[in-house]
Amino acid sequence: MKLRTKLILAQSPLAVALALVGVVSGTVTTRLGEQTGHILADNYRSVLAAQRTKESLERIDSHALLVLAGHQAELGAGRYRTELDNELRAQEKNITESGEANATARLTSSWTTYKEVLDRFEAAPSVAERDQIYRRDLGPAFQQVKRGADDLLAINQDAMSRKSEEAQRSAERFKHLVTAAVILAALFGLAASGTLTARLLRPLGVVGAAVRRFGAGDVKARAYLQGPDEIAQLAAEFNAMADHLERYRASSLGDLVRAQQAAQAAIDGLPDPVVILDAEGKVQGVNEAAGSVLRIDADAPAGQQFKDVDIAVQALLDRLRAHVIASRAPYVPAGFEEALRIETMGAERMFLPRATPMYGEAGIVGGAAVVLQDITRLFQFDELKNNLVATVAHEFRTPLTSLRMAIDLCAEQSVGPLTAKQQGLLFAARDDCERLQAIVDDVLNLSRIESGRIDLNKLAVQPADLIDQAIDVHRGSAEQKQVTIHAEISTGCPEVFADPDRLQLVFTNLLSNAIRYSPEGADITMQARANGHSVRFDVSDRGAGIPVEHQAGLFEKFFRVPGSPAGGAGLGLFIARGIVQAHGGEIGVLASAGSGTTFWFTVPAASDG
Secondary structure, eight states, rough: HHHHHHHHHHHHHHHHHHHHHHHHHHHHHHHHHHHHHHHHIIHHHHHHHHHHHHHHHHHHHHHHHHTTTTSOOOOOOOOHHHHHHHHHHHHTTOOOOTTTHHHHHHHHHHHHHHHHHHHHHHHHHHHHHHHHHIIIIIIIHHHHHHHHHHHHHHHHHHHHHHHHHHHHHHHHHHHHHHHHHHHHHHHHHHHHHHHHHHHHHHHHHHHHHHHHHHHHHHOOOOOOOOSSSSSHHHHHHHHHHHHHHHHHHSSSHHHHHHHHHHHHHHHHHHHEEEEEETTSSSSSEEOOOHHTOOOTTTSSSGGGTTTTTTHHHHHHHHHHHHHHHHOOOOOOOOOOGEEEEEETTTEEEEEEEEEEEEEEEGGOEEEEEEEEEOHHHHHHHHHHHHHHHHHHHHHHHHHHHHHHHHHHHTTTTTSSSOOHHHHHHHHHHHHHHHHHHHHHHHHHHHHHHHHOOOOOEEEEEOOOHHHHHHHHHHHHHHHHOEEEEHHHHHOTTEEEEEEEHHHHHHHHHHHHHHHHOTTTOOOOEEEEEETTEEEEEEEEOOOOOOOHHTTTTSSSOOOOTTTOOOOSSSOHHHHHHHHHHTTOOOEEEEEEETTTTEEEEEEEBBTOO
């Protein structure tokens, strides 16, 4: 049986109930109509006969009175006598009420008597005799017939009134009966229809329970139903699908699913947060550490995954994803300065970000895997190291200053004459002390930069004053190398908002390198010009230049270009970059092998600062 047929059968009780209500209503209406018909058939004909009898009787009496009045015309009562006889015969055939037969008999008897007297009245030879007959016999007979008709009329009118009241009572009873029938039929129809519908939907419950069990991981769940209807066919299709999926899970593809689950379990076991993003930035997966530390909800809708995530974390993830997709290469942090501070479990922890591209089909980068390495302890050790280095370097300065003063006094023969050899040794020792002093100063500056404790006393300064001061400081070493320093200040160059003393450290590093690597007789150019909301400074030399492959590491700690002259610790350019960045500017290099080098940096203009 098809599902459509079952649905129709489920609604059939309501149709049956409706039919029963119709039958009861029709029966009640028929009964009420029959009662009304009985009133018309039983009583109305008798009432009509009584009324017509009286009418005919009065017509006959009226003609008799005309005769008494002296009218010698024919009485003309024969037609009315015939009509009255017809009405009495009709009444004798329509006796339905109690006492109606006796009343009819009395009326017939009175009418017979009246006809006999009427015949004598008509046969009287004179008016006087007719008058005597009318007064003595015909008038009383007329009244007797009239009373008989009135009695018959009263009997039928009383019966009509009684039957009308009975019909009203019957209608009231029928109304209650119909109401009860409607209620009972509705209850029966709803109960029967509900029962049939529940039986009809029971197979759907079986299928639904099997689907829920299968969705919960019970691959053995099946829906066993028999029949040709659509639900049974649906159960058969579900069972076939479940069989295919069970075989799929048992196949090599199922092994891949288990391998993926094992990989996820391995990722969850990592202590560092791991976040997997697609090309649009939607989270595809996280491990337990990312969920607890970063508060990322991978199961939430696309717009709600970062609902409770810190803004800095979101910005970092977006930046790493954009870098990986654009460069198609991993992102590796340059140092601890890129570490991200995150407040978690009441403590501050440091995380160093790394990102790896995730390749899809045809080698297209479809996302990025971001790992935040917890370097809290390493960062603390680095801070301890920096503090130790800064302390040691600071403690070196006092004895180093005393040593330089002692060597200067001896070299100047303030404490006694020296031989030429002794004086040469002291001059060499003084140079070493100066070089050692420069290294100590670089170490102190390095410590301040790495700890983020660079104090800047910014004020508005003319670029020309900064360049002139730098030239004055290095004029002696430039003349000794026979190098000329030129200054070029563009027209309209604005003031800069900077710390002059700190910028002199930048100029010192750049100029000392330019003097060191310039050939004798060469020129060094220092330029300053407006650059948007900042001022750009250039230091250009005519030295051997720097190969392109070595330019990327110029501003890193302890980096030295291979083949460069000995001297220095490789910290100058790193310190210069830190000072420029602390001012909010940028630093870079333009160089190629054999064509000189130009170092440049920018400082915010005073109006912008």
